[in-house]
Amino acid sequence: MKNILILGAGTAGTLMANKLRKKLNRKEWNITIVDEDKTHYYQPGFLFIPFGIYDEKDVIKPKSKFIPKGVDLIISKIEKIIPTENRVTLQDSKIDLKYDYLIIATGTRIAPEETPGLQGDLWYKDIFDFYTVEGAVALGERIKSFNGGRIIVNITELPFKCPVAPLEFVFLADTYFKKRGIRDKVDITLVTPLPGAFTKPIATKMLSGLMVEKNINLITDYNISEVDNAGKRILDYAGKAVDFDILVTVPTNKGADMIERSGMGDDLNFVPTDKHTLQAIGYENIFVLGDAANLPTSKAGSVAHFAGDFLEANLLSLINGTPMTAKFDGHANCYIVTSDKKGTLIDFNYDTEPLPGRYPYFIGPFGLLKNTRLNYFGKLFFKWMYWNLLIKGHDLPVTSHMSMCCKEVPKETK
Numbered sequence: 001m002k003n004i005l006i007l008g009a010g011t012a013g014t015l016m017a018n019k020l021r022k023k024l025n026r027k028e029w030n031i032t033i034v035d036e037d038k039t040h041y042y043q044p045g046f047l048f049i050p051f052g053i054y055d056e057k058d059v060i061k062p063k064s065k066f067i068p069k070g071v072d073l074i075i076s077k078i079e080k081i082i083p084t085e086n087r088v089t090l091q092d093s094k095i096d097l098k099y100d101y102l103i104i105a106t107g108t109r110i111a112p113e114e115t116p117g118l119q120g121d122l123w124y125k126d127i128f129d130f131y132t133v134e135g136a137v138a139l140g141e142r143i144k145s146f147n148g149g150r151i152i153v154n155i156t157e158l159p160f161k162c163p164v165a166p167l168e169f170v171f172l173a174d175t176y177f178k179k180r181g182i183r184d185k186v187d188i189t190l191v192t193p194l195p196g197a198f199t200k201p202i203a204t205k206m207l208s209g210l211m212v213e214k215n216i217n218l219i220t221d222y223n224i225s226e227v228d229n230a231g232k233r234i235l236d237y238a239g240k241a242v243d244f245d246i247l248v249t250v251p252t253n254k255g256a257d258m259i260e261r262s263g264m265g266d267d268l269n270f271v272p273t274d275k276h277t278l279q280a281i282g283y284e285n286i287f288v289l290g291d292a293a294n295l296p297t298s299k300a301g302s303v304a305h306f307a308g309d310f311l312e313a314n315l316l317s318l319i320n321g322t323p324m325t326a327k328f329d330g331h332a333n334c335y336i337v338t339s340d341k342k343g344t345l346i347d348f349n350y351d352t353e354p355l356p357g358r359y360p361y362f363i364g365p366f367g368l369l370k371n372t373r374l375n376y377f378g379k380l381f382f383k384w385m386y387w388n389l390l391i392k393g394h395d396l397p398v399t400s401h402m403s404m405c406c407k408e409v410p411k412e413t414k
């Protein structure tokens, strides 16, 4: 028997376990997946919790429900990978796991401890994240009793998962306080290390236009150095202060500590990965899927989903002794809610920035960089797709590579 070992049973690991179990003969291949947490989180849903649109029940299910028959699920903290011996050690168990092929899918975690003062006296009193279910729930409680003042949403540093989530947060906050009739008493500001509201010019223009329309402030090129809890302000490296009543932070995102212990990561514990084959650089029998990889595209569930098809094809080629020809193009696709009724959509890859148009194919019905009701429902419907299709490894009616079909290329970039 040969062994495929998957580390991490989040979005990427779970969908890969499902895909590979369908493709590999059970008499020849064992598949094992390890995770320290019994709970599967639908992370895109965390955004909606502070505003009462979703609650915890919408985003939490047992991991075991999504692991197919014929795959062994081990619940344990992973200690480290010993690639020279094709072996992984677990923290809570004497068992060592041997592998022929390894897939690293241990994602990214928030590391608020990296910013002095962030987890100080005000943590979960006036300072919150919404990248964990605990943070999102605590923030929801706080904003319910908030009757006016300054809310700042601060991105600590790049890269971070779902780069559109802070924008969605400020848009939903605008709607939420309008509904409560106190929008004129609430000052909402996005404070970002980026030079604009988003990374790419065409999307940035559209999204910053919406921010202006909604009277949301933007502070750019801001690299936070510390939080002054007593003064209720953040400071950057040049000493520039921004005052807050509530600070919503997107803390530093880091890969799993296990990657550092294994000596396989960069300075933020992301695994250097070939951007086309998805192999860990320097290791022929190790692949990386999802947020754990250092790919130059978004850290997003959609990327894990699209890249999964290329990883599957390359791994099967390697197993069969044929050349790996599948080349991942960095395809990412994200709905962006802009209120509790409308949303927009972006679709891009390593080489093509988000462009206006329609998605998918000729039929649409979703508008790329258009602000529509249908896009909002697309985002809500995605939860059903996630639990029922995506992590179960089923095919979705979209291509894994990015298509130029129905995209409007601006004249100056043609």
Ligand SMILES: Cc1cc2nc3c(=O)[nH]c(=O)nc-3n(C[C@H](O)[C@H](O)[C@H](O)COP(=O)(O)OP(=O)(O)OC[C@H]3O[C@@H](n4cnc5c(N)ncnc54)[C@H](O)[C@@H]3O)c2cc1C
Residues within 6 Å of the ligand: 007, 008, 009, 010, 011, 012, 013, 034, 035, 036, 037, 042, 043, 044, 045, 046, 047, 076, 077, 078, 079, 105, 106, 107, 108, 130, 131, 132, 161, 162, 165, 256, 257, 258, 289, 290, 291, 292, 299, 300, 301, 302, 303, 304, 333, 334, 335
């Ligand atoms: C607020 C928010 C909004 C988002 N919105 C969107 C969106 O609209 N669209 C989109 O595409 N994406 C979105 N995302 C991003 C998306 O959720 C992630 O990119 C995706 O879940 C990444 O999958 P992954 O498998 O790489 O990591 P994860 O799903 O995080 O899984 C990693 C797993 O590894 C396990 N693990 C880590 N270290 C160890 C260890 N040492 N031992 C054992 N187990 C370990 C963890 O327990 C976890 O289960 C959003 C994320 C957030 C936080």
